[in-house]
Every structure is written in structure tokens, then in C-alpha cells.
Amino acid sequence: xxxxxxxxxxxxxxxxxxxxxxxxxxxxxxxxxxxxxxxxxxxxxxxxxxxxxxxxxxxxxxxxxxxxxxxxxxxxxxxxxxxxxxxxxxxxxxxxxxxxxxxxxxxxxxxxxxxxxxxxxxxxxxxxxxxxxxxxxxxxxxxxxxxxxxxxxxxxxxxxxxxxxxxxxxxxxxxxxxxxxxxxxxxxxxxxxxxxxxxxxxxxxxxxxxxxxxxxxxxxxxxxxxxxxxxxxxxxxxxxxxxxxxxxxxxxxxxxxxxxxxxxxxxxxxxxxxxxxxxxxxxxxxxxxxxxxxxxxxxxxxxxxxxxxxxxxxxxxxxxxxxxxxxxxxxxxxxxxxxxxxxxxxxxxxxxxxxxxxxxxxxxxxxxxxxxxxxxxxxxxxxxxxxxxxxxxxxxxxxxxxxxxxxxxxxxxxxxxxxxxxxxxxxxxxxxxxxxxxxxxxxxxxxx
Amino acid sequence: xxxxxxxxxxxxxxxxxxxxxxxxxxxxxxxxxxxxxxxxxxxxxxxxxxxxxxxxxxxxxxxxxxxxxxxxxxxxxxxxxxxxxxxxxxxxxxxxxxxxxxxxxxxxxxxxxxxxxxxxxxxxxxxxxxxxxxxxxxxxxxxxxxxxxxxxxxxxxxxxxxxxxxxxxxxxxxxxxxxxxxxxxxxxxxxxxxxxxxxxxxxxxxxxxxxxxxxxxxxxxxxxxxxxxxxxxxxxxxxxxxxxxxxxxxxxxxxxxxxxxxxxxxxxxxxxxxxxxxxxxxxxxxxxxxxxxxxxxxxxxxxxxxxxxxxxxxxxxxxxxxxxxxxxxxxxxxxxxxxxxxxxxxxxxxxxxxxxxxxxxxxxxxxxxxxxxxxxxxxxxxxxxxxxxxxxxxxxxxxxxxxxxxxxxxxxxxxxxxxxxxxxxxxxxxxxxxxxxxxxxxxxxxxx
Numbered sequence: 001x002x003x004x005x006x007x008x009x010x011x012x013x014x015x016x017x018x019x020x021x022x023x024x025x026x027x028x029x030x031x032x033x034x035x036x037x038x039x040x041x042x043x044x045x046x047x048x049x050x051x052x053x054x055x056x057x058x059x060x061x062x063x064x065x066x067x068x069x070x071x072x073x074x075x076x077x078x079x080x081x082x083x084x085x086x087x088x089x090x091x092x093x094x095x096x097x098x099x100x101x102x103x104x105x106x107x108x109x110x111x112x113x114x115x116x117x118x119x120x121x122x123x124x125x126x127x128x129x130x131x132x133x134x135x136x137x138x139x140x141x142x143x144x145x146x147x148x149x150x151x152x153x154x155x156x157x158x159x160x161x162x163x164x165x166x167x168x169x170x171x172x173x174x175x176x177x178x179x180x181x182x183x184x185x186x187x188x189x190x191x192x193x194x195x196x197x198x199x200x201x202x203x204x205x206x207x208x209x210x211x212x213x214x215x216x217x218x219x220x221x222x223x224x225x226x227x228x229x230x231x232x233x234x235x236x237x238x239x240x241x242x243x244x245x246x247x248x249x250x251x252x253x254x255x256x257x258x259x260x261x262x263x264x265x266x267x268x269x270x271x272x273x274x275x276x277x278x279x280x281x282x283x284x285x286x287x288x289x290x291x292x293x294x295x296x297x298x299x300x301x302x303x304x305x306x307x308x309x310x311x312x313x314x315x316x317x318x319x320x321x322x323x324x325x326x327x328x329x330x331x332x333x334x335x336x337x338x339x340x341x342x343x344x345x346x347x348x349x350x351x352x353x354x355x356x357x358x359x360x361x362x363x364x365x366x367x368x369x370x371x372x373x374x375x376x377x378x379x380x381x382x383x384x385x386x387x388x389x390x391x392x393x394x395x396x397x398x399x400x401x402x403x404x405x406x407x408x409x410x411x412x413x414x415x416x417x418x419x420x421x422x423x424x425x426x427x428x429x430x431x432x433x434x435x436x437x438x439x440x441x442x443x444x445x446x447x448x
Numbered sequence: 449x450x451x452x453x454x455x456x457x458x459x460x461x462x463x464x465x466x467x468x469x470x471x472x473x474x475x476x477x478x479x480x481x482x483x484x485x486x487x488x489x490x491x492x493x494x495x496x497x498x499x500x501x502x503x504x505x506x507x508x509x510x511x512x513x514x515x516x517x518x519x520x521x522x523x524x525x526x527x528x529x530x531x532x533x534x535x536x537x538x539x540x541x542x543x544x545x546x547x548x549x550x551x552x553x554x555x556x557x558x559x560x561x562x563x564x565x566x567x568x569x570x571x572x573x574x575x576x577x578x579x580x581x582x583x584x585x586x587x588x589x590x591x592x593x594x595x596x597x598x599x600x601x602x603x604x605x606x607x608x609x610x611x612x613x614x615x616x617x618x619x620x621x622x623x624x625x626x627x628x629x630x631x632x633x634x635x636x637x638x639x640x641x642x643x644x645x646x647x648x649x650x651x652x653x654x655x656x657x658x659x660x661x662x663x664x665x666x667x668x669x670x671x672x673x674x675x676x677x678x679x680x681x682x683x684x685x686x687x688x689x690x691x692x693x694x695x696x697x698x699x700x701x702x703x704x705x706x707x708x709x710x711x712x713x714x715x716x717x718x719x720x721x722x723x724x725x726x727x728x729x730x731x732x733x734x735x736x737x738x739x740x741x742x743x744x745x746x747x748x749x750x751x752x753x754x755x756x757x758x759x760x761x762x763x764x765x766x767x768x769x770x771x772x773x774x775x776x777x778x779x780x781x782x783x784x785x786x787x788x789x790x791x792x793x794x795x796x797x798x799x800x801x802x803x804x805x806x807x808x809x810x811x812x813x814x815x816x817x818x819x820x821x822x823x824x825x826x827x828x829x830x831x832x833x834x835x836x837x838x839x840x841x842x843x844x845x846x847x848x849x850x851x852x853x854x855x856x857x858x859x860x861x862x863x864x865x866x867x868x869x870x871x872x873x874x875x876x877x878x879x880x881x882x883x884x885x886x887x888x889x890x891x892x893x894x895x896x
Contacts, residue, residue, distance in 0.1 A: 085841070085842075086842065088841075088842065088844075088849075088853060089842075089843070089844045089845045089848035089849055089852065089853065090844050090845075092797070092798055092845070092848045092852065093783075093793060093794055093796075093797040093798060094793060094794065095793060095794060096793060099793070123838050123841060126838040127838040127839040130838065130839075131839070234791075290780075290784060292788060293784035293785065293787055293788040294783075294784050294787060294793065294852070295787075295793055296787040296788055296790065296791050296792050296793040297788070297791075298788065298791065299788060322852065323848065323849075323852035323853045324839055324852065324853045324855075325839065326839070326855065329777065329780070329855070332738075332777070333781065333784070335541075335742075336738060336741035336742050336781075337741065337785075337788075339741055339742060339743075339744040340740060340741040340744055340745070340746065340747060340785075342744065343682075343744045343745075343746060344744050345541060345542060345543060345544060345547070345742065345743055345744040346541055346542065346543060348541075349540070349541040350540055350541060388884070390571050390574040390575040390578065390880060390883070390884060391575040391578075391579070391772055391773065391774070391856075393533070393536075393571060393884045393887050393888060393891075394533075394534065394536060394537075394887055394888050394890070394891030394894075395537070395891075396536075396537045396538050396891065396895055397537045397538075397540070400537035400540045400771065401536075401537055401771075404537065404540065404742070404770065404771035404772065405536060405537065405771045405772045407772075407774065407777070407855055407856065407857060408839075408855065408857075409855060409856075409857030409858075410857075432838060435838070436836070436838060436841045439841050439842055440841060440842050442842070443841075443842030443843075443844065446842075447844055
């Protein structure tokens, strides 16, 4: 397994060796090393294998002892609006229209600016790293603030400037929405190896066909992901049928929006034909069960999408509709929701969910060669989970534990792009006290 | 609010003052103290109020500083089979019959004995205290082991000996099932102020009418709760209609099983008439959404039950069908599941769920005067939750945070029956290393 060249007896130097834990590689063969290790040099994994073999062959500059831990790829949160931590718990349990139009939209109009987006996103980054996420796929307004927070916080991200055909924070004149988005891409393209800029056209019902076409064309021009909310509610489907004579994903096809660079968020109300379109054109989907439950949007046809070969990853959505960013909790919910919805306990097994949260997300982001499993040559994005805790005893089956028993707080260490960003639950990249103080200050302005 | 008699200037001595936190009393008026305190003497709460007032009037022997914490009643887990921690993750994602008959029943037959039940329950007690549960309502076989673990672990519990009309661990001759249960009650009745013995007749389809009647009569004789699984699956309803000509709860009525001392676990497939029966006779219900989801049993008509005035508490069920005992996670799921099931985001609001997990459980157990809220005269069962963490910032609405953002790992301190059993996440009553070692040893025998 290890790609090591031990030059005679001399040990190969590596930067970092995470060793002694149960390694879930999540590679194509689902390889597991019961006492395993992962070696890192620079930003890449250079070897994965039995701990004794790697310790014998390698000379690590730094050693991370992961005995009693599970070692696995970092989780990929495929859909969030990170800065919405500022609105966490501001309004809940309300009819969708009341929630949006009387609470969220007014708060956004008044309080979203680049500074608030920076602090809100940095708080989200802290919460995400502390619960095992190493890559997020974000979209919001004033996204420069989010990009700055991602760079500062040490996480990996796709950050998208939001585009919509009405005035929004940072873009008072909607005719400038795509120009703003293109400037965002140009500003951040190639600036950090951890950051990919992107455009997030809010939805087929808030952007004109022309805006959607031009947004997608810009993404193709720069080779970056195109994101969109689509088929989130049944009401949206009805409106699409009325306005366009076809359902939302079918409408996207008429605009040439479907290809492997497009990520469709939610896709909760897609029919068989639309699933075939998504699969056929290679468009990706983020599944966000907790947000869909809390907003009462509906239950996506996940088994059918996976069955058709659609690339599906898992997301938490923003904090205003969840209200947490804990991917381990999301995994638990994803596994359970479809079972009760179908009255079939065999659908969406634990292993399927773990794959959605790792390799599924990597594929959706167009980064299957860099992220989503532990293998030599891949980016060194990995986490350890402390198994020596009462709620994780005994251990018969690690996939089951990850989904049904573990929680975000069990994540002990996080390595992103080869850098240890959390050690023994201490976050090394974010000044937690400072960021919590700043977000509390913002919240005081939101609700004095 | 405080029932204090400051004799002139002399301060009234109390044993313990938990002070400085945001106090959610969950009393009838939903009183909240933003910088509050709770005073305890012996096993009882003696005062609840503003921190400054209580600090001025009281002389505590011990002070627990709960600044940056939320202080609330301990959670009540109304349905579990605690010792099944030994089978956590042994088998998942299987058809119900395969799961039960090929995995769980054979494992129970071979491996359930008093010693294993003791260690499995003690592990559960550790997990539960560490996630905010201060009272559990248990039922299993070889329940003496569970009762011993409850006494040792410092938690409060209703412990029920399981009764079923076929041979089970500890009761090879089913004709002795009720005799065994009665002996269990006599052995534990009045032995610990934290322990109430009980009988758990497994279900209407595994116990004869005669067994059910006699089991209930024993409970009435000793004044202890009678527990039963009922209407968990649609298959059970069909069988009841076939065998008895009526649905399960209606069948229970024909046997005089319904009264305020009966706790019906699940009640997932009850119709309007049965809901009226439950409400009219004052029988209680435990709602167990995660188990119902994982086993694909169905979604209980919770809004209708609450609307009809049924006393409903929340439970996790056992570890083999969840696979965790985290009541905060269960609360999140309870709030979200019914919203998506009804496509209505307003049903089962956060506050409703917090009540189910506290006063709802207390009422169901027949202990509304002792448990479920913070008020002078009530038992001192309370927890603190550390709010100074990124995923709980900002704080607009504490009920929302408890349900949608907090997790078991956020519980910092736990006081049960006036005794601090966890301080700053250190469990003071259970030797964690020892109990994890013992359960791992048991697991090695279950799956060598």
C-alpha cells in the first residue's frame, strides 16, 4: 500500500506521521488498517498502511499519536451559507414565507456586509473543523469576507459569490450581479491552494434564464463550479411548470446548465426524468436532510439518485435552517430519514452515508483525485476521532459508529492541506474567543 | 421566586449553589433568569432565582460557578434498554426480522446475564450522564444487574424486569416470569431513593392476555409503573386486528391495562380512537423517533397525541436501534421529523420538545412533583450546558439552541438527587476506564 522507497536501510524522511489508529481509507477497495498510519509530506499524503511498516520505513519530522482513534478522510460539507451563523436560532418553527420574508431577508438586508460575513464565516470554520469538516462548499453575498475567513481559518473551500436578480447586500444594482461575481473569481483565482472561487446563482426562480446562462458561461470560462438551489420545494416545481412548462431540472437543461461542473443543491423534488438528466449530464447534487426536515421542504429521492449514478454529497445548509454544521449528525439523520420515509430499514446504509460525506463530496466538487479518501498522492486532509469514549464502546463496525453513534465533538485532530489545524481539540488557526466576541457583537446589532 | 427566610441579616445555609448561568426553570410560567442560580440542600432544590438575590441571602457550603452556562432540569430518557450498549453497532441496516432473529435475539440468548447487564447498564449510565440525562426508564432481562448499576452510577431510574411468555435470559421457564418480576420489585422497592422498580411486559403480541392482566395487577399492588411496547409497527396492528378483532391500544383497554400508571412505548400506529383512550385513561407514551426511523417502524402521530393531552415523554430506545443515548440529539430529531413528515415547519416547536424531554417525562413517570422543572421542593436533578462554544454562538433563543444546536457533549455538570455526579465533564461516580474495559471484554465474547 505504501509508496515508499526505502533507500537501503536509510529511512525516508516525511513531514508528519499520524499513527497507531484504525485507518479507514475509504479507497475503492474500502481498505482498513486496524493499527495503521498515514504519512504526509507537504500538502500531500505519501503513504498509507500498517503502522509498523510505515514506522519502520519512514523518518517523520513530526509524529501524531492516534492510538485509540479512528483515522479517516476529512468530511466535505457540500452545501452551506457559512456566514449565516450570525442568524443561528434567530427564527425557527415558522411557516417558510414568514421565516424568509419577516426574519431572514430583513436581517440579511440590514446586517450582511463583508465584515460580518468574515466573522460569521470564521465562526462557521471553527465549528466545522471542530466537528470534522475539512472542506466546505459555500455560497453567500459579500463573499470576499467568506474567502478571507477561509484563508485565515486554514480550511479548504469552494467559495461562491451569490447571484440573484434583485438588490442584495453588496450588490445594490442587480444588473451588476454577474460583473461582481466575475470580479470575485478573478480576485481569488489561484490565490490560495485551499480556495476555489465559484458562482452561486441562487435559483431558477430568482434568476432569469439569461442570468443563469451567463453565470454558467463564466464558470466554464474560468473552470470553476457553478452552484444553484434547485427543486427544493414542491411549490418551486409548480411555479416552474407554470412559468416554463417544465420542471426545474428539465428547465436547467434547456439553458445548458447541466454538466459535471454544476452542483444542484437539494434536488428534493426531482422526478425520474430529471434524475436521468442529472446522471446523464454528470451534474452533482448536495443532499441536506436536516435543512429539508426543519424547513419541511420534503424528502429527496436519494436512493433513486444514487441508484442512477448521480454524484451526491452531503451538506448541512446554513445555520438558519439546521441550526448546526455538524456533519456527523447530518450523516446520522441522512441514514435514518430515508429508512422511515420508505418504511425500509435497508436503504441508505451507514457505509453509503460515509461515502457521501467524503468521496461523494469530492466527486461533486470535481476533486476526486485530490480529496475524499486516504491514498498516496491525495491532498492531506484527514481527521482523527477519539474512540475511547463510553458512547463509542464497544466497536464492532466503524462505519456504523461513524453514522449512528459518533458526534462532532469526538473529532480530536484535523489536518488540512498537510497542516495540523486542530490538535487534541485545540484549534490552532482561529482565535476562538475573539471570533465568538465579534459574532456576539454582530448579534447584538441584529437583535438589540 | 426564592423560598428563603433570611433570619435578619444571617444568611441561610444551603449545601450547594449553582450560580451565574442562564436558568431555564421550565416551570409552568417558563420562567427564565438570565443571571440566575439554583440552591440545593440535601436531595432537594430550596431556591431558584436571580444569582445576586440568592448569593445575598444564602450561605452555600459548596459553590458551582456556572457562568457562560445554561442551567436546566436534567433530561428524562423515558424509554431504553440500557444494557444493550453491549450490542451497539452489532447489526444495522437490515430487515427487521433478520436483525431481530439472526442477530439480536441469538446474541441476547447467549450473552445476557446479570453481570453483562450490570456492565452494559453502567456504560449506558456513563454515556447518559455525560449527555445530560439524569433519569432513565429502563426495561430488560436480568434487571437486577441494571438496578445495581443505577445505584452504583448515581443516576435516577425506573428499572423494570422484562416479562414475556417464552424462555429468556434469567427466566428459562416462562411460567415463572411474573414471579421473577414480583421478586425483583420486592428486592428493590424502597432500597434507594433514586430507584423505582417496575414491570415491563414486552408487548401485547409476546405476552398472553392473562400475563398482561397479572403483570398490571402486580404493578398496581406495589404502586409502580407498568411498561409495555405497543403499536410499534403496522404489522403489529394487523396482527392485533386478526387475533383480537381490535387495534393494540383498544386491546389493552379490554384488559384494563390503561391508567395513569401505564407507560406505552412507541404508540407509533395509534388511530384517533386509541389516542382518545390514552388521553382519557391518562396512560403515558414514550416517543422514540430515532429508533422508529432506524428500524423503519414509522412516524408516530405526535402532534395529535399532544393535542389530545396525552402525557408524552421522549426516549432513545436501546443502543441496538439508535445507536446512541444522547437525548439532545433525540430532541433535534423529534423536532425535525414531524415537520418534514407533515410538510409543516410549525409542528413540534423547540419548546415543545424541551418540555417532552423534561416535564413530559416526569409526568409520564408519575413524578411531576419531584422532577421535570427547577422549583423549590423538587428533587435536585439538574444539568449545566457550556454555552461558550462556537456552535452555540450567538444565542438568541435558548430553547432553539437546546434542540437544534446543542449536543450531549456540551453538558458540563450534572447534579442528581443533590449530588454532583459530573463536574466539568469528569464523571465522579463511574470508573470509565474499568467499565469500558469490561464491556469490550463482553463484546469480544459476543463477536470473537
